[in-house]
Amino acid sequence: MTTAVCPGSFDPFTLGHHYVVERAAACFDEVVITVVVNPNKRGMFSVDERIELIRADCADLPNVRVDRWTGLLVDYMRNEDIHTMVKGLRSAVDFDYEVPMAQMNRELADVETIFLLTDPRFAHVSSSLVKEVAKLGGDVTPFLSANTHRHLAARIAGERSI
Template identity: 45%
Template sequence: MRRAVCSGSFDPVTNGHIDIFERASAMFDEVIICVFHNVKKQAFFPVEERVRFLREATRHLSNVRVASFSGLITDYMKEADAHIIVRGVRSVKDLEYEQNEAYMIRHLEPHIDTIFLLTRPEYSFVSSSGIRELIRFHGDVHGLVPACVAQAIENLEQERK
């Protein structure tokens, strides 16, 4: 079985992420979207809520499942019996960062490969950090995030009023 992992903090998941998951699901027998706690970032949504968003936004993909994990990606890959990591890249800057991450993973576990999917141009400006900034300043996120995320953001806005 060809099993791949798409890992990230997905805080929140964007339509760019969903596009990568859809394309990866066409390439592999199974795709596991794994939400990791990023110690470098202060979370906007709790991990459990991000998992819920991802499950709802990918329910149309029968070979995709969502999990969460805290620790090294290499440990998760062993646990999941997966040997391929799929990463979306929007720019050369993203590629440079992801390349270094892939080399570190390869150093730790030589049998794990990373493949990169280029983000579609219509999503090249969309990032989770950009979405979080829009949320903080009450900007419109519709069309940038799945409907379940947009609804959760609207609910937050209503609670603030």
């Protein structure tokens, strides 16, 4: 069985993320979306909330599961005996950022990284930008599932009422 990890913080999981995961799911027997936890960062959504949102958004992909990890991702991959990572690329900027990490992961744990280009409709979309636009009242519905959009809108409304 071939398995690949798609790592990220996914705060929130966008349609660009879904596109990359869907493409990876067509190439591998199993894809593990791994929510990588940075204990020094506080996201808009808790890790548990992100996992539930991702599970809902990927319910249409039967060979995809969601997990979490704190620490070096290559340690997770060693523990799970997974040797392939899939990363989405939006532009050359992403490529320049990702290549040194891919090379380091290969050196540290013999992990091969496969890069998939995102759909051009999502080439400008990032979780950070989606949150910023949404907080300022912009329409981010083209970039999120209906479920994730509902949760994002509710979270922002709650933050504004504090």
